[in-house]
Amino acid sequence: MGMGVKAVVGDEAQLKALENTLSSSAPPAQVGLVVGKLSPSSDRALAYSLIPTPPTDAGDPPCSLRAKPKPKPKPKPADSTSSLDFDVDWVAEHARQVSRMLLGGMSVIGIYIWASEASFKATSPAVLSQVVRAVSQVVPLYDSAVDERLLIHISYSPRRSACRICDMSSGSLRPCDFKYSKLLASLQTFRCTYNFEIRVPVVQAEPFKKVVSKAISNLTKEVQNAKALIDGILFSDAMDNTLEGPHNVEFLVPFKNNLPAEECSLEGVSGLLLFAGSVSALAYLGPKESVSEAISDLKLDIITSLRSRLDIILDEADGESTTDNLENSLSQKAAQVVFHELRAPYSFPFPRRILIPWLAGSYVCDYLQQSETTEDAMERCREVMSLEADMGNYSIVEPESASCTTLGSFWDVVPGALSKAPSEPGRKEIQSAENGLRRTHGSSFSILAALVALLIALLVGYIFTFSAILKT
Known part of the structure; x- marks a missing residue:
């Protein structure tokens, strides 16, 4: 296990651009992947870009609001908020295809979710970590001691972004420091x-x-x-x-x-x-x-x-x-x-x-x-x-x-x-x-080496035979 991620730095231009696109199109919920780098040598994670997961083959969104439960005779206030529902296999398949297109130094390092604060909080942490884990299973980080992935939540009501670290072995989510910088340009x-x-x-x-x-x-x-x-x-x-x-x-x-x-x-x-x-x-x-x-x-x-x-x-x-x-x-x-x-x-x-x-x-x-x-x-x-x-x-x-x-x-x-x-x-x-x-x-070297070896063998054989003749 690595030292653990303590801070996440996002590329300001890319992450803000997606936020602006989402707030103008205003879908009720969206899920996608975080492309970046979890560096084994530091406690920082770099988030270069967020890639929305496309609709399924049937045209359904991969993340939607769960239908609200029917009110009981005395509905509790908590019942009024819909939680998030994910097509986990579809998100994982998207991660597999994205990771195939990434070059060295970039990986799928987690997911992002666009949702209101209320519906995000109404979704159980076990459901959230299940999506992150499914993604990490199809795109393991080779040669990495880091057993963590990111979950970035972009909230539109109120408007703010926060990041959590998901521990792959326990599934637990913990908050971490999240800031913006110019990454891709450097x-x-x-x-x-x-x-x-x-x-x-x-x-x-x-x-x-x-x-x-x-x-x-x-x-x-x-x-x-x-x-x-x-x-x-x-x-x-x-x-x-x-x-x-x-x-x-x-x-x-x-x-x-x-x-x-x-x-x-x-x-x-x-x-x-x-x-x-x-x-x-x-x-x-x-x-x-x-x-x-x-x-x-x-x-x-x-x-x-x-x-x-x-x-x-x-x-x-x-x-x-x-x-x-x-x-x-x-x-x-x-x-x-x-x-x-x-x-x-x-x-x-x-x-x-x-x-x-x-x-x-x-x-x-x-x-x-x-x-x-x-x-x-x-x-x-x-x-x-x-x-x-x-x-x-x-x-x-x-x-x-x-x-x-x-x-x-x-x-x-x-x-x-x-x-x-x-x-x-x-x-x-x-x-x-x-x-x-x-x-x-190339092969010319091995042919040359074989010829040299053959020559040496002949010479050695000749010397042995010659010395035996001399002795007799």
């Missing part, structure tokens, strides 16, 4: 392109999801151990967060054997999955935060981005309602692949990440399947993130080509024999001119 941007090549042994009858999840877990270990170069300088804790951005980060991965020996000798290994490609990652660092947080957020962005892509493929494969769609059939075929029965090389492209302008120069992201266009992404963004409808396509950034998982027969992809592996996909940088050096460990 965010620092850190970005990188991470090239990877992971080999995973495929055991018989392992399903697609399990094999690819295993590849992502192996990659997670590699990313976590990587050292960071920031604008060409090796990262150290002494670096401060006052440098002007944006910053280009490069991760240096220690040289390693591609597969641990014990994995190569597994019983029942029927082949190797080569998981290779390039992830364009981005992280935002808030004011007064340390650069080391930006590095861990960037590493986390690489991994969560790949997890999101796998989820998208599996979601599509599950959605049977539109199976006549070509894209779904691709995802379905992938999700149903039985690796150990494949005899020919098989490759499947992952959805590629695009960046969509959001607030105050920051971006959110979406993922495009092969048959989709940027217009599909804009449509999703308008719905999920409540983006303005008149945003043009012109400012969307496409930093990636499709990253790809490829399966070959075992001998095609043993380390060092990459003749048939796919060449690394081309990439467009966000701004090529600012892109720092990049080190990619």
Whole structure:
């Protein structure tokens, strides 16, 4: 458990803008998500933006006033106020979709409720914390010791805002200090392109999801151990967060054997999955935060981005309602692949990440399947993130080509024999001119290493034989 949140700072421009919109449209009640940062290193939470949860598929509001109870012969005064009613599953599903679109350093960290003081007080704390908990379960904060989320109440009668901290283990709500500041305008941007090549042994009858999840877990270990170069300088804790951005980060991965020996000798290994490609990652660092947080957020962005892509493929494969769609059939075929029965090389492209302008120069992201266009992404963004409808396509950034998982027969992809592996996909940088050096460990190194090892072995053998001859 972390030290606990003592104060919440909200971005003044964004939070006040939503308040003004709500007071002019005056819905009786509304629920939405808080996007921000719960920093493990400080006792402050940053609230960057509030995103209203859209109406349900049936067109119902996700938060409404409960019908008033019929008055008893002598009604108590408390009976006259309606409490709030929530579609908890819908709010949680919205949180899942929003979190998929957020880049490093931003998460769904709670909910906000727009309601009168009276109806908010008439709603039991257990109902309120149930909504917050449902959101936290679908969007866990990875690598975070903070077991708390926010509940911001914007009251219209009387007009004021207050924040409570919800403890996830007990469900209790406690008040905390809430103030406004300029946050989004002072965010620092850190970005990188991470090239990877992971080999995973495929055991018989392992399903697609399990094999690819295993590849992502192996990659997670590699990313976590990587050292960071920031604008060409090796990262150290002494670096401060006052440098002007944006910053280009490069991760240096220690040289390693591609597969641990014990994995190569597994019983029942029927082949190797080569998981290779390039992830364009981005992280935002808030004011007064340390650069080391930006590095861990960037590493986390690489991994969560790949997890999101796998989820998208599996979601599509599950959605049977539109199976006549070509894209779904691709995802379905992938999700149903039985690796150990494949005899020919098989490759499947992952959805590629695009960046969509959001607030105050920051971006959110979406993922495009092969048959989709940027217009599909804009449509999703308008719905999920409540983006303005008149945003043009012109400012969307496409930093990636499709990253790809490829399966070959075992001998095609043993380390060092990459003749048939796919060449690394081309990439467009966000701004090529600012892109720092990049080190990619390719197959040429492993082939060279194998030749050197062979040469040494021959020499050693020759020396032993020669010395034996001399002795006789």
